[in-house]
Amino acid sequence: MTGFKVNGRQIDFDGDDDTPLLWVLRDELGLTGTKYGCGIGQCGACTVHIDGKAVRSCMTPVRAAGKSDITTIEGLSSDGSHPVQQAWLELDVAQCGYCQAGQIMATVDLLNKFPEPTDRQIDQNLTNRCRCGTYVRIRKAIHRAAEINRGGDLT
Amino acid sequence: MNLTRRKFVVAGLTGTGALLVGAPLSIFGADQPTEKLGSTGKTLNDANQASDQLGYFVTINRDNTVTIGTNQPEIGQGNMTTLPMLVAEELEVDFATVSVEQLPLGIVRTKEGMRWKYGGQGVGGSTGLTGNWTFMREVGARARMMLQQAAANQWETDISKTRCELGFVVHSDGRRLAYSQLIHAASRLPVVEEAPQLKDVKDFRIAGKIQPAVNGMDIVTGKTRFGLDTRQPNMKYAVIARSPFHDGELLKLDDSLTRKIPGVVDVIRIERPDPDGPYLNLAAGVAVVADSTWIAMKGREALKLEWSKGTYADESTASFDRQCESLLKTKGQVVRSDGDFSKTFESADRVFQRTYKTPFLSHAPLEPQNCYAEVRSDRCHVIAPTQMPSGVSRAVAAVTGLDRLDIEVEMTRVGGGFGRRLTADYAAEAAMISKASEHPIQLVWSREDDIKHDFYRPSGVHQMKAGVDAEGTPIAWAHRLASAGKYYRRANVPPEGQWEADLYQDDFPANMIADFELEYFTVKSSVPRGSWRAPAHNANAFAVQSFIDEIAHETNQDPLELRLRMLGESREIDYANHGGPKFNPGRLARLAKFVAEKIDHRKPRPAGSGVGLACHFTFGGYAAHAVEVSVGSTGDLRIDRIVGAIDCGYAVNPSAVEAQMQGGTIDGLSTALNLEITVESGQIEQGNFNDYPLLQIAGVPVRFETHVLEWDENPVGVGEMGLPSIAPALTNAIFNATGKRIRELPIKDQLKA
Numbered sequence: 001m002t003g004f005k006v007n008g009r010q011i012d013f014d015g016d017d018d019t020p021l022l023w024v025l026r027d028e029l030g031l032t033g034t035k036y037g038c039g040i041g042q043c044g045a046c047t048v049h050i051d052g053k054a055v056r057s058c059m060t061p062v063r064a065a066g067k068s069d070i071t072t073i074e075g076l077s078s079d080g081s082h083p084v085q086q087a088w089l090e091l092d093v094a095q096c097g098y099c100q101a102g103q104i105m106a107t108v109d110l111l112n113k114f115p116e117p118t119d120r121q122i123d124q125n126l127t128n129r130c131r132c133g134t135y136v137r138i139r140k141a142i143h144r145a146a147e148i149n150r151g152g153d154l155t
Numbered sequence: 156m157n158l159t160r161r162k163f164v165v166a167g168l169t170g171t172g173a174l175l176v177g178a179p180l181s182i183f184g185a186d187q188p189t190e191k192l193g194s195t196g197k198t199l200n201d202a203n204q205a206s207d208q209l210g211y212f213v214t215i216n217r218d219n220t221v222t223i224g225t226n227q228p229e230i231g232q233g234n235m236t237t238l239p240m241l242v243a244e245e246l247e248v249d250f251a252t253v254s255v256e257q258l259p260l261g262i263v264r265t266k267e268g269m270r271w272k273y274g275g276q277g278v279g280g281s282t283g284l285t286g287n288w289t290f291m292r293e294v295g296a297r298a299r300m301m302l303q304q305a306a307a308n309q310w311e312t313d314i315s316k317t318r319c320e321l322g323f324v325v326h327s328d329g330r331r332l333a334y335s336q337l338i339h340a341a342s343r344l345p346v347v348e349e350a351p352q353l354k355d356v357k358d359f360r361i362a363g364k365i366q367p368a369v370n371g372m373d374i375v376t377g378k379t380r381f382g383l384d385t386r387q388p389n390m391k392y393a394v395i396a397r398s399p400f401h402d403g404e405l406l407k408l409d410d411s412l413t414r415k416i417p418g419v420v421d422v423i424r425i426e427r428p429d430p431d432g433p434y435l436n437l438a439a440g441v442a443v444v445a446d447s448t449w450i451a452m453k454g455r456e457a458l459k460l461e462w463s464k465g466t467y468a469d470e471s472t473a474s475f476d477r478q479c480e481s482l483l484k485t486k487g488q489v490v491r492s493d494g495d496f497s498k499t500f501e502s503a504d505r506v507f508q509r510t511y512k513t514p515f516l517s518h519a520p521l522e523p524q525n526c527y528a529e530v531r532s533d534r535c536h537v538i539a540p541t542q543m544p545s546g547v548s549r550a551v552a553a554v555t556g557l558d559r560l561d562i563e564v565e566m567t568r569v570g571g572g573f574g575r576r577l578t579a580d581y582a583a584e585a586a587m588i589s590k591a592s593e594h595p596i597q598l599v600w601s602r603e604d605d606i607k608h609d610f611y612r613p614s615g616v617h618q619m620k621a622g623v624d625a626e627g628t629p630i631a632w633a634h635r636l637a638s639a640g641k642y643y644r645r646a647n648v649p650p651e652g653q654w655e656a657d658l659y660q661d662d663f664p665a666n667m668i669a670d671f672e673l674e675y676f677t678v679k680s681s682v683p684r685g686s687w688r689a690p691a692h693n694a695n696a697f698a699v700q701s702f703i704d705e706i707a708h709e710t711n712q713d714p715l716e717l718r719l720r721m722l723g724e725s726r727e728i729d730y731a732n733h734g735g736p737k738f739n740p741g742r743l744a745r746l747a748k749f750v751a752e753k754i755d756h757r758k759p760r761p762a763g764s765g766v767g768l769a770c771h772f773t774f775g776g777y778a779a780h781a782v783e784v785s786v787g788s789t790g791d792l793r794i795d796r797i798v799g800a801i802d803c804g805y806a807v808n809p810s811a812v813e814a815q816m817q818g819g820t821i822d823g824l825s826t827a828l829n830l831e832i833t834v835e836s837g838q839i840e841q842g843n844f845n846d847y848p849l850l851q852i853a854g855v856p857v858r859f860e861t862h863v864l865e866w867d868e869n870p871v872g873v874g875e876m877g878l879p880s881i882a883p884a885l886t887n888a889i890f891n892a893t894g895k896r897i898r899e900l901p902i903k904d905q906l907k908a
Contacts, residue, residue, distance in 0.1 A: 016453075026448070032386070035381075042843060042845055043849075074377045085376065092814070095818055096229075097381075098521040123853035126851070127852075128852075129849045131849055133821025
């Protein structure tokens with residue numbers, strides 16, 4: 001039995017504790033906002049936060065999540081009010097949209113580390129992959145989210 | 156098959172108290188099931204009174220908001236926003252009050268055969284917009300006219316005394332009625348038969364303006380359901396271990412360990428497709444059905460399998476290259492011959508011959524293939540991320556033997572298309588598994604499955620030959636292509652027609668050089684092939700635009716000037732391939748000039764820095780790129796700046812047009828830099844993003860500009876045109892910076908050599 005919190009809710013999981021957190025979120029808890037993309041930590045579509053830090057849930061066995069607080073895209077804000085979500089909407093970032101939950105979760109972590117990231121810091125720290133090539137707007141949205149975070153007006 | 160449709164209606168009635176209204180008359184004519192309408196005598200009004208429905212696309216809710224159905228799949232190209240914009244434009248509503256619903260596959264059987272219920276459905280070849288440009292506006296216009304008529308009736312006045320404005324019908328004396336107050340009356344009116352008068356493009360309030368994607372909020376909050384997010388009652392999960400050899404068969408199967416894993420439900424053999432015929436599924440396999448995706452994957456790992464190697468076990472990328480080389484020494488199939496190429500080539504002032512190579516490519520959409528299927532003895536329910544829902548329906552019919560009308564196909568938002576989901580192999584597999592296991596199942600492809608089993612972009616070797624006159628202008632031109640073409644194993648394509656998917660006979664510089672020849676060689680390969688974003692253009696533009704650059708350099712000409720001279724003035728010339736019937740070389744010249752000037756291409760640059768440009772016409776649209784690079788002394792490539800320009804005629808949603816140009820550019824950049832599928836011992840060598848490394852944000856320059864240059868009032872689809880010209884623009888820039896000519900893609904570490 002593994003116990004942890006997901007988006008503030010206590011979860012007890014009695015399955016195989018080797019199971020990657022990703023599949024527990026998706027198949028057991030129905031939190032399908034977290035995506036499967038590669039299964040080897042290469043694409044970042046499965047990014048969630050464990051105790052506030054971005055991890056790739058496809059590579060995180062559920063036992064490693066024991067006693068921690070997990071936040072998924074559904075828990076970031078359900079109304080899209082988080083500054084990163086706001087910036088993503090403002091810049092109309094998504095194309096197919098499949099990787100964007102992971103991009104957003106990774107960006108939240110990036111902005112925690114670098115509240116006003118340089119382009120170089122973005123390049124070095126955001127390694128999520130997007131097949132549609134939304135990177136131009138992602139970069140703009142990251143800078144915009146930083147601006148909102150420091151009190152910039154919402155449009 | 157109406158289950159989904161009913162759900163849609165019921166949701167409208169119970170959730171928001173709405174009625175459905177409006178649709179083009181054509182949808183109610185010959186397209187209606189004959190058993191319901193009988194002969195064509197009945198009017199739409201009769202049909203609607205019987206069903207209390209009035210059309211498929213427009214719902215006016217009680218709070219006067221609007222729900223618009225969209226008939227096309229959304230694969231990231233943005234038409235889930237763009238098409239409803241067209242409906243809303245003519246309906247005269249505030250686009251902020253519009254929500255959008257994905258319509259399922261709609262097919263009906265008539266006396267004349269199967270017909271579309273909601274208009275043709277399917278996205279490929281950048282036709283989602285052009286195919287629905289008039290259709291969707293008429294949907295909105297007819298609905299608006301019915302609301303207007305209902306108001307006129309209530310006011311006992313003539314419709315000419317009314318107009319519509321932001322969800323209201325307004326009387327000339329100032330009275331107003333909300334659409335929601337009129338919907339009941341409107342839904343009982345006959346649809347006007349004649350084609351509605353459509354608005355002038357100049358009067359558009361919604362189209363032509365930036366509109367953010369309608370489902371943006373759902374995406375950023377994780378609520379959007381892609382195919383893989385389908386969750387249905389009693390659903391099991393399935394994965395398949397497929398033969399690593401293209402036509403391999405299962406020799407031995409030991410599933411004893413798999414069946415011992417708690418949560419494993421079933422193990423099922425999947426037969427290979429006919430090795431010479433069209434693909435139903437891609438490969439022989441063994442499916443594991445389980446209570447969760449992870450258990451299914453663990454169960455697959457525990458299988459002990461032995462495969463036959465099939466007839467292509469010796470195939471490799473090296474053997475492919477050797478085949479191309481020897482084929483190009485022979486005479487191929489001449490598929491176009493203007494004038495006398497050989498004679499002019501031999502008598503030209505100077506002649507050039509260069510060879511370019513393009514690899515197989517995987518589609519690698521971020522959402523891997525998947526499909527939900529529930530097969531019962533008398534019906535089937537399928538939920539699929541697909542570009543071609545009718546293909547899904549046909550594939551499932553082939554597997555189950557069910558009538559097409561007993562197969563319900565729902566479409567989800569699609570996590571990337573790029574041509575991969577034009578085929579329905581994964582739906583066929585899902586149906587096979589559900590049928591055999593008697594469970595509703597979700598088939599999940601792992602990333603490895605997705606990269607190792609695909610309909611790959613054809614690989615080819617392009618031998619280009621040109622003779623130029625004293626001014627350096629090409630007067631003889633030949634493109635000789637040895638390729639494993641896209642039409643491999645395609646039904647109803649004869650051997651002599653294979654070339655048609657790989658060489659477009661009217662592509663530039665055809666029709667502009669009198670002595671011109673296209674020659675094709677079919678390479679034997681077992682690698683499955685299919686459509687990959689901008690088919691043929693994605694390879695041919697590299698060959699043509701690189702070759703022009705080489706000629707310009709060898710003849711001491713400015714690469715822009717040579718292109719402009721070859722393209723000439725604005726004029727329409729015949730173009731018989733997809734994207735025609737006309738091609739205006741002047742529009743391409745305008746873009747080439749624009750990007751060259753933006754990047755200041757004549758400005759002297761320091762050693763190791765350079766610029767390159769390229770342009771291409773793709774499926775009716777025009778694009779050009781200019782790239783600035785620096786290459787360090789150890790061969791480190793830095794892309795300093797990219798300028799892209801696109802001319803899609805009229806930009807219906809400028810935000811989506813810009814996004815597709817950015818995305819096409821980055822996709823092309825990613826592919827040119829690092830991506831290739833190679834074969835060794837008959838097997839695909841790559842398997843995940845570690846060896847098929849889609850570009851990350853660090854690979855995209857901060858200085859990245861996209862310019863949308865409109866031309867007229869006729870939009871064309873923009874999903875593909877942004878891709879073909881970036882690769883040659885990049886390699887032309889590398890040559891300009893270093894003197895090193897890249898003639899083989901991907902670039903990878905060629906600069907380090």
